[in-house]
Amino acid sequence: MHALLDGGRRQIDHLFPGFAAELVAGGAARADTGEGVHGFLEGRCKVLVDGMEVISATRPFLEAHLRRRVWALGNVRPVSGGAHGLVFTGDRVSGVRCSGPGESRDPAGGSSCDEDVLAADLVVDATGRGSRIGAWLSEGGWPEPGLRRMSVDLGYATALFRRPPEASGVTVAQSLTTLPDGRIRLSTLGRVEGEDRWIALVAGYADDRPGRTSAEFKLRCQQDPAAPFHELAEDGEPIGEPFLYRHPDNRRRDFHRLDRFPAGLVAVGDALASFNPVYGQGMSSAAMHAACLAAHLATRPSPHEPAWPYFRRARAVVDDAWQTSALNDLKMPHVMEPRPRGFAVASRISDVILRASVTDPVTNLRLMEVTHMLAPASTLLRPGTVLRAAWAVRGQGAVRS
Template sequence: MWRMSAARRFAVISSSESPKDQKALFRRAVVVGGSVAGLMAARVLSDHAEDVVVIERDDLTALGAGVRPGVPQGNQVHALLPSGQRQLERWFPGFVEEALAEGAVTPPRGTNRFYLDGQLRQDPPSGPAAAQGIVSSRPFLEALIRRRVLAIPNVRPVAGRAEGLLMDGDTVTGVRYVAEGDNTVTGQKADFVVDATGRSSRLGDWLDAYDFPKPPMRRMAIKLNYATALYRRPADPDVWTCISIANPGPGRTARIGGFTPIEGGRWTLLVSGYDADRPGRDADEFRERCVRDFPPEFGEVATKAALEGEVHTYHQADSRRRDFHRLRRFPARLVAAGDAVASFNPVYGQGMTSAMLHASCLSEYLRGDPDLSRPARAYFADVKVVVDAAWQVSTMADLALPHVDGPYPAGYRAIRWASGLIFKASMRDQAVNHRLGQVTTMLAHPSALTSPRFLVRALSIGARA
């Protein structure tokens, strides 16, 4: 039987077209977790279930646009990649217009700067990958998504903590949870369950309790440390956005930093380090790092703009993925989404966008006349396509860090050599730059960089750079 390539499957999943042919499949579906992945899953399920219940420890009905308690990194810089913006507009028509009306920012053209190894990159990205997108804080964006989802008549939140699954043979029939303010374990019946509880998901333990195997987990130790601070932004600055990437090399320490405009007339500024290089919470030390370790635009913001609030730090020990697609036994009517499947080095901004693409994977599965008496293997096959795309981009960059010691993919040396030349070529050639930008912003699958015609062009230009 003919099988669609990963690149073509990725194109289907990441489509901007409004979904069609939704069929009612369930009386009740339950989503465990009310973050971006859970909210997006609830939006998809609302087309297929009479009743969608979102079980979340935080009371979703009482939350505003502030940092949600259940998101420990919610006050850090978050990026919405162009692919994620496309999915938001797909599932919530008019979302971008609404976000802008509420205070999200679109930086004026020509006000963005990008530094690589201390050198200002003169040629801005071109084409769709460079389309002006909305920029905001994570709490602002999540609040808008939450408002749109909870406005759907058949979606309702329940404040509580999930404790396990309900099973009948090899089929999930619901979720056990403890309601907020109660110590009693309650059973919530369901015809379909989505685990969207994040990196710390206990789904493996819940499966083990019923003698199902846990999904194999792959980890890459990245030892990332970063800190974020908010600053008041003047009305019309010369530079609105600045990104700096320093790769490891002679006389260079690997660091990534950036500042972007967000709602409320503010900048959010991030500095990061790896391993023993740990930005702290002290405001003076944060300011010194901006001046000493990053391009002058960082120092301008840190020394001249007014600091709002405290400096917030975050540490992530590893990137990880749970390979559900490799399981031979798995219950029917159960899937996982978002960071419960895979979470990546957050400095590449793939997390929220991946969660939105997982929602589209769920839609593809439910609109494909699934056999609900069997495990959702078609869903996990599509999720693997998304995870592979993000994992390849982020881990290839992380493997260049001196403290990261694998695991290395097959042919790593050749891939790293070719990737280096492609990146050099992107600095000089708009066509190469455009395609590379599509991959890094998750508008295209990484295999788009492996076509013979593209490779010949990119490698020859890169070799001369």
């Protein structure tokens, strides 16, 4: 499942005008947060707030549409192949070592990387979380960026279902529940492209990871206290077996901490930082890195200088998503990473905000703006926001008693 959050949708729409509308015309579901996007906390449906939209589609569908738009740019020539290293000339990267497409040839066309070296003025590493950029820099005598990893041990299963589009009155639903030991379970469902097709995911940590059969998937949906997941288990007809995925760790490469770096090279997307997929921020982050790169290139930087200004811009995006992901992941008892200074207070505040977001529309709006990467995480620490959330949580207690 790949939900495109509003921060990413706006960035991609800016780079490729009409992109979201094209996805919807092709069958993707578009839902406004004030209507079709329902969040549940411990089975309680959160108050709905307007103003953001979510595009729900499968990953290959999103990727194919984006690729088509990129290929349609007049000055883009696609070349299929695998990259094996960087070529250095003096203090700069001047190309990529590569070899022909093999099985990975792009079905959308383009030429093959038949030459051993592709010359380049600027190399953008977009090879994902398994990027070998550190080793490639080291081969050229350059220091490797530090790779920070946060072990989270997430188990994740996705399954496709057939059911009518209007089923359960929601387009996208997400449910968070807490196990007695403090670990989180997450379930998400969304209508996607294709006739009567829905996709759902269930996720848990360490030994709470989901099983591999449809029966186990349905059981997990039945155990979820949020109604849309029971309904899916009852009326959804599975299309094939679930797909399993393990996400051992979040990781980021700290280019900004290097004191030496060649000109002509940057990294974007998961090659820069890869987060826990349950927060759905990966594509939005990647789109924002692209925007940072566009802003950097618009300043007409010298091709002989390292792209420090780009890395500084991108760092702000990474720091924010990392903070959101790390704060929530570190709350779980099985995550054995050291807690940073101030963690106990930040964790308490985030719990209060999460609880308040169930009933208080203003707190939920603030939280959603951060989740959708439209506002920095620090906005949630503003005294007014925290006090309002604390007040809302007190009110919930009064209503319950």
